[in-house]
């Protein structure tokens with residue numbers, strides 16, 4: 001602002017002191033916040049500091065949420081079993097001559113995919129370590145040969161019996 005005033009005043013005149021606008025009325029923090037939200041396009045402002053979101057939260061179907069929580073419970077239980085303590089994929093890879101250490105299992109590898117009921121189908125759970133998570137999908141031919149991945153025809157298909 002000051003530079004703009006300076007530019008409009010001829011050089012020989014003394015430079016005027018900065019002109020201060022009238023003191024702004026005090027704005028309560030909450031009013032200011034509400035105005036800010038309006039400026040930013042938030043549509044509705046409720047009482048109790050509840051603020052309507054610009055974008056609704058990503059919706060997860062209730063059934064999906066339930067399935068996920070069931071899956072987390074099942075996978076935790078599965079990984080806590082002593083026979084599932086170590087990564088099966090590491091073990092099989094080592095048996096086939098790969099020089100790797102067998103890691104502790106921290107994840108569940110879904111032998112035949114995880115769509116629908118397969119997400120919680122424990123017989124198709126395989127203990128896996130973090131590092132092996134993607135391995136069967138990056139090496140599908142080997143993985144199928146070594147029994148770590150379902151055949152394409154059985155992928156994401158719930159077993160019939």
Ligand SMILES: [Zn+2]
Pocket residue numbers: 087088089090091103128129130131132
């Ligand atoms: Zn592993």
